[in-house]
Each structure stands twice: as C-alpha cells, then as structure tokens.
Amino acid sequence: MLTQPDSLLKYLTDASDLRLPDGHFIDGAYQAARAGRTMSSEDPGRGEGFASFARGDADDVDDAVASSRKAFAFWRKTPPAERGRILARTAELIRRDSERLAIVECLDSGKPIAEARGDVSGAARTFEYYAGACDKLEGSSFPLPSNYVGFSQLEPVGVTAHIIPWNFPISTAARGMAPALAAGCTVVVKPAELTPFTALLLAELLTEAGLPAGVCNVVTGTGTEVGAPLVAHTGIDHVTFTGSVATGGHVMRACAANVTRSVMELGGKSPVVVLNDCNFDSTVANVAGAIFEHAGQICSAGSRLVIEAGIHDRFIEALGTRAEAISLGHGLRSPDMGPVSSADQRDRIIGFLDRARGRGAEFICGGQISPDTEAGKGYFIEPTIVAARPEDDELVQEEIFGPVLTVQKADDVDHALHLANCTRFGLVAGVFTSDFARAHQLARDIDAGQVYINEYFAGGIEVPFGGNKQSGFGREKGIEGLRSYCKLKSIAARID
Structure with a gap:
C-alpha cells in the first residue's frame, strides 16, 4: 500500500486550503469571466472535479490583450536590471510556495507529487536563469569602412501569447513567460483547460514580486473559446504554442493571417x-x-x-x-x-x-x-x-x-x-x-x-529545446529561447 502523510492526503477530499483562484488574472487582479461562466477542473487520479475556474471567451481575451498592449509601452522601457530583480524575486516566491504549487500541480495533472515538486523547482530555476539574462542581451557591431558605424540591437517583439499544454503546466508556462518578460515583452497566457491553476498562481506571484499590472495576464477556458481568439488576435505580436501537430497547424494558419511570429513545439516520437x-x-x-x-x-x-x-x-x-x-x-x-x-x-x-x-x-x-x-x-x-x-x-x-x-x-x-x-x-x-x-x-x-x-x-533550462520536421520549429530555453522574444534592428551611420 502506498502511504503519504495526512497533511497531503487531506487534499483528496478537500482542496479549500489551497485557496485556488476562480477568475482570470487580468490587469494585476483576479476577475470573473465577462459572461460569468465557470467550469470544473478534474483530478485524474480520482476522475472527479476538485475546483472550478473561469470559462472565458473572446471578450475576456480582448480585455487581456488590451491590458498587455497598454503595459508594453512602459515595460519595454523598464531597465533590464530592474526586470531581472523582479524575475529573481519571483523565483524566490516560487520556492517559498513550492509545496502549495506542487500539490496543485499534482491534483490538476495527476503526476506523482515528487515529479510535481521537481517541476516547481525547475520553474523557480527558469525565472532565476532569465533574471540573470535580462541585462546580457547584446547586439553586434559590423565591420564597415572607417567612416561608418554599424551595429545591431535586440528589441522586445511586443505582446506575446502563450498556449500552455496540460502535461507540464507550470514548467511550460515558466519557460515561455520568463524569457518573454526578460526581453521586455508582455504576456497573455492561456493554460490548458485540464490544468489551469498554476499559471494563474504564477501571475499572482509575479505581481507580488513587483511586476506592474498588465504585464502578465492569464485567461482560462477552452481552446475553442479562448485559445483560438487569442492566437488570431490582431493585438498579438508573437505566439508560443506547445501541443499536437493537428492543433499546431490551426494555430499556424491563424498566425499566418496576421503575419504573427511563432514558436511551435509539436510533440514527437523519440x-x-x-x-x-x-x-x-x-x-x-x-x-x-x-x-x-x-x-x-x-x-x-x-x-x-x-x-x-x-x-x-x-x-x-x-x-x-x-x-x-x-x-x-x-x-x-x-x-x-x-x-x-x-x-x-x-x-x-x-x-x-x-x-x-x-x-x-x-x-x-x-x-x-x-x-x-x-x-x-x-x-x-x-x-x-x-x-x-x-x-x-x-x-x-x-x-x-x-x-x-x-x-x-x-x-x-x-x-x-x-x-x-x-x-x-x-x-x-x-x-x-x-x-x-x-x-x-x-x-x-x-x-x-x-x-x-x-x-x-x-x-x-540552459539547453535550447525544440524540434525538427513535424516536431515544430523555433527554440525555447537557454539564450536561444530569450532571442525568440526579440526582434533584431540594424543601424548604420556615416560619421564623416
């Protein structure tokens, strides 16, 4: 018989102590869905619902994107060192709340508590890694004739959308959110409807760490009602998607309509x-x-x-x-x-x-x-x-x-x-x-x-990750992951 302390087993029948949010996280606070709808998240270890959350739609997506667009105007100008300090404090807060986050991840995704604890630890390390990278983003100089100066600089791409899968909710959210924020982008996160809670809790911790309202927004709901309008939104500048090849194809077509940049991680048969x-x-x-x-x-x-x-x-x-x-x-x-x-x-x-x-x-x-x-x-x-x-x-x-x-x-x-x-x-x-x-x-x-x-x-987190062939394109993690959220500008000037 498998055993575990009563302090954990009590959550099999009562998750109220976890203080799970039941709204979207928009503009620095939890908000009910515009339509007032909710849906239930299921504990796959019991095959029963254990908590409810907001069921959003395109109106909620509009609110989140508008909030992130407004916040981008000042977040992109926030000194890199200050962005790094906020991400570093977030890593500390994840570690402070690690057991709560692991229990939530375990109930929501079904994975063993030891694996969930490892995922939470990895999420903290991700924010820590990119905290140290914020002020390391550097351009290059070009070898032009002596009467010219040429150089490049990396700029944040803008408002980024993150479609999070259900298998590694906190890990995948962190590996997209942290580098995007480090680069000076704002983020709108759509977690899987099977596993919505840790993305919401990450947004709450970021705010506690000092992240300004609107820089990170999370909208929960189904792929059809939230994910589709998010990736097709004209206010989105970049989409990071993790999921199946079939769904990835739909996302890519939506991105193509607006010529939206994307990173696609579409699975494998390794x-x-x-x-x-x-x-x-x-x-x-x-x-x-x-x-x-x-x-x-x-x-x-x-x-x-x-x-x-x-x-x-x-x-x-x-x-x-x-x-x-x-x-x-x-x-x-x-x-x-x-x-x-x-x-x-x-x-x-x-x-x-x-x-x-x-x-x-x-x-x-x-x-x-x-x-x-x-x-x-x-x-x-x-x-x-x-x-x-x-x-x-x-x-x-x-x-x-x-x-x-x-x-x-x-x-x-x-x-x-x-x-x-x-x-x-x-x-x-x-x-x-x-x-x-x-x-x-x-x-x-x-x-x-x-x-x-x-x-x-x-x-x-230091090692770039991503696929070839139908496993997708683009890279997450490492410095390559940070560059995914940057656009390169070249500048050339004649000086005499």
Whole structure:
C-alpha cells in the first residue's frame, strides 16, 4: 500500500486550503469571466472535479490583450536590471510556495507529487536563469569602412501569447513567460483547460514580486473559446504554442493571417538508441524513466526503443521486469506512476493498444486499464512494452502520449540510425553506448532538435529545446529561447 502523510492526503477530499483562484488574472487582479461562466477542473487520479475556474471567451481575451498592449509601452522601457530583480524575486516566491504549487500541480495533472515538486523547482530555476539574462542581451557591431558605424540591437517583439499544454503546466508556462518578460515583452497566457491553476498562481506571484499590472495576464477556458481568439488576435505580436501537430497547424494558419511570429513545439516520437556496449543497468533505468515518467505524457518521451540485436533479449527481459514492478496510484500517495490526464486520453491510448492486438502485436507487459488499487478510481493504464514492430506500424509512427514503449530491433548501428530517423517527428533522441566517438556520430546524424547521450532528459533550462520536421520549429530555453522574444534592428551611420 502506498502511504503519504495526512497533511497531503487531506487534499483528496478537500482542496479549500489551497485557496485556488476562480477568475482570470487580468490587469494585476483576479476577475470573473465577462459572461460569468465557470467550469470544473478534474483530478485524474480520482476522475472527479476538485475546483472550478473561469470559462472565458473572446471578450475576456480582448480585455487581456488590451491590458498587455497598454503595459508594453512602459515595460519595454523598464531597465533590464530592474526586470531581472523582479524575475529573481519571483523565483524566490516560487520556492517559498513550492509545496502549495506542487500539490496543485499534482491534483490538476495527476503526476506523482515528487515529479510535481521537481517541476516547481525547475520553474523557480527558469525565472532565476532569465533574471540573470535580462541585462546580457547584446547586439553586434559590423565591420564597415572607417567612416561608418554599424551595429545591431535586440528589441522586445511586443505582446506575446502563450498556449500552455496540460502535461507540464507550470514548467511550460515558466519557460515561455520568463524569457518573454526578460526581453521586455508582455504576456497573455492561456493554460490548458485540464490544468489551469498554476499559471494563474504564477501571475499572482509575479505581481507580488513587483511586476506592474498588465504585464502578465492569464485567461482560462477552452481552446475553442479562448485559445483560438487569442492566437488570431490582431493585438498579438508573437505566439508560443506547445501541443499536437493537428492543433499546431490551426494555430499556424491563424498566425499566418496576421503575419504573427511563432514558436511551435509539436510533440514527437523519440527514439532511444541502445547499442550492445551500453552500461546495461544504467540504460535499463534510463529507458524506463524516459517512457514511464508522468505516464509517458511528455512530448520528448522516449517512446521507441531502438535496440541492437546483441543485447535485445536480455535487455527486454530486464526492462519488462522493471516495468511490472512500477506502482500505480494517486499522485499524492507517491506512486512510481500516476494516471493519464483524462478519460478521453485513457480511451485514446487503449484504442492504440487494441488495434495493435488486432494486428498481432506481442505485449511484453501491461496493455490494460488498471484503476487505482487504493480507491478504484482514476484514469490509469499499466506500464506497457510492445515487442518489436515493423517501422511502418502505427505504434512506431504515431504519438500515443501514454505509458507505451514500442521496441524496434536493429541489426547493427547503421540500421539503428535508419530506424531512429524513420518517423516524421524530430524532437529529441537518446543514445546509449560506451563508444564516445560512435555516440557523437549518431548524435550528428539523427535528425532531432536535441540528443541525450547516456542520460535521458539530460540538461536543464540552459539547453535550447525544440524540434525538427513535424516536431515544430523555433527554440525555447537557454539564450536561444530569450532571442525568440526579440526582434533584431540594424543601424548604420556615416560619421564623416
């Protein structure tokens, strides 16, 4: 039985102590939706609603964009060092309220409390990182003839819209909001309707840290009623979107109508390439973590195991044993793995697995719905490993976004490279080998925006993140992420 202190378990039946907001955050304060509507946020670990929030529409979006446009006039002129001090204070406040934020994230998204705590810590580090970058944005000088001076400067792009996914609400919000604010932009955030609360709480903490009213606004509601009018709004200068390829296509078309800049992170089907000479035990642990963290609901999850034939049988046996030992349960009970996000997501994943059975796929482990043994509720799916499938199989080619690992058996290194590149996605990849030269050759030749070597999810906020092919374009995190919110101006002058 999974256990957790009563101080956490009480939130399974009563979330009132969390003081969750039920309005949009516009112009420095919480406001009810113009139409007066609300909707419920569900705890996927119980399959029940636990709190309500504002259900906005285009009128609320108009209010938020107008507020951010007004605030941009003075925020862009705020000295970079002062912007940095506000972001640094925000990092301190996130750490002060870290347990509250983690509990909210756990209830809203379903992830285990330890993972939620890690996400909150990462959000604090994100604001800390960009606090230090505010006064480091520098242009370049150009080598013109001696009677000319030429240089460039980076300017904030303007009012930015941020469409936040449900799988990493506080992490994704922070990695877009912090660099945008650091660059001198204002932000309008639309969190996913499944996970609205931590974006609202971040806006509240920013205000407490000294951020002027209107610089950060958050509008909650559905994608149709809030997200669509936001990305199509003529008052938006840049859109950062994280989500599916299909929805990303709609967002890009809306951006094209107004020639609005965008960064698109559209998911992946990331390979974990395991060669015969890998560190066996460490690699087994990494492969399991790559797919079963947050029940596989990670755009960069290692959802394909591309494994060299020499260790295939022994590795799959060890990995299956590890997967079968993973405990399931409500996130507040500290399980190894929590639920998937919703009934719809659960049914979608099971649809993939049922179709695979119909094609004769062999399941190493898992593949079934498994309600929380403690309460018999929630949207749980067993950790699942499917034996080697051909490269044109649906489980290889499509993003499942669940705790499902599909094996691809490679004859040799060249074949492994081919399999790694066999999908339309190109977000991340993992490479596990003791041969340093071979690792870097694969990193060079795999078409992905980021490659991890001998540790999946290696790196942090300092490392740029984004995809190739249908995984999107543009980069978040690192200094590249900061430049996404800048426009370059070149100046040339004759001086004699």
